[in-house]
């Protein structure tokens with residue numbers, strides 16, 4: 332299966348510090364590659380992957396303000412769709428914009444809806460509801476107006492989080508600093524329960540920060556650690572007494588919540604959005620409805636086993652589980668959308684068909700080869716456009732390059748194999764009294780179709 336993975340370009344894939352969408356794309360891509368799946372990752376040029384990287388945007392636009400967002404969004408997305416025929420599935424993680432290209436290609440598009448920033452963008456999702464496939468990242472995040480092929484909850488690289496059974500005494504806030512994420516509320520919980528609070532994350536709303544957060548930072552009880560790197564984040568998570576996640580919105584998924592539990596750290600979260608799907612109330616943390624309840628929950632934290640937190644994540648939020656779930660989604664889509672012109676060796680396109688002749692372009696992927704075969708009703712003429720091939724004609728073999736042509740009379744046993752590193756493309760003119768695809772006698776086939 333050939334997957335085109337379309338990542339956002341706000342951050343690199345994986346991100347250096349913050350970038351939840353890019354981080355999930357990276358974990359999924361690397362997990363699929365490990366399973367032997369052919370993935371092409373479309374991401375910023377400074378991304379790192381074991382898949383094939385295709386990049387037009389040199390750096391993340393959040394890190395380089397000289398990058399004009401609209402220009403690079405257009406260039407980045409169009410690359411995937413212009414190469415659509417090379418893939419069995421395009422997996423879009425880039426929000427709604429790529430949907431507007433999906434009607435122009437035959438390759439099925441699956442979109443993981445990581446977040447709907449405003450109800451105003453829903454009209455795009457609604458328009459493409461019947462044309463593409465949507466995946467939600469929690470049941471809570473399903474929108475009634477859309478149809479979904481599955482819910483796939485995120486997985487994390489559990490082994491990279493240090494499990495710690497003996498935490499320090501501080502509470503932790505770890506997210507972007509924004510009203511939605513409830514930083515102010517976390518400060519109040521810390522004050523009410525007389526605990527130290529360490530705050531980490533980048534300032535997503537400067538006005539909010541200056542008004543609601545900064546005045547409370549005394550670097551004794553309320554400490555701001557800044558926009559931290561992944562290693563420091565892991566250290567803060569594993570040493571924390573608990574994570575406070577006092578969100579003010581219906582959050583689709585909380586990666587930090589799962590990462591905390593993987594480190595053995597229980598989470599006290601507002602009971603809304605996806606939180607009940609992530610936290611087992613009383614087992615891996617507490618679901619609360621107010622600051623008062625959260626402060627009371629702090630007093631009960633000793634009843635939570637840090638080992639249970641870790642085990643719960645191992646069972647429910649591993650990368651392997653996420654990769655399994657997405658492979659199931661791809662297989663379902665693959666079966667639903669299977670077309671005759673997609674072949675194990677590549678694909679073809681009929682350019683013209685009239686009584687007596689047919690013109691096709693054929694693309695054979697590297698290492699691909701058509702079956703050893705013959706036709707009873709048609710002769711064929713091949714003209715090589717690009718790549719390097721090896722043609723078998725009866726018992727002889729001929730190496731072919733762009734500009735070469737080959738004639739295959741009716742009844743002649745033949746095959747063509749891609750022996751180069753790039754796609755082998757050729758134009759075929761077939762002539763005869765019957766031109767249907769079923770006029771193929773397969774004598775031998777690498778893909779078991781003979």
Ligand SMILES: O=P(O)(O)OC[C@H]1O[C@@H](O)[C@@H](O)[C@@H](O)[C@@H]1O
Nearest residue numbers: 674679691700701702704759771
């Ligand atoms: O049988 P497979 O390997 O799919 O090859 C099928 C292809 O064979 C070639 O010789 C031509 O006849 C193409 O028109 C055809 O699509």
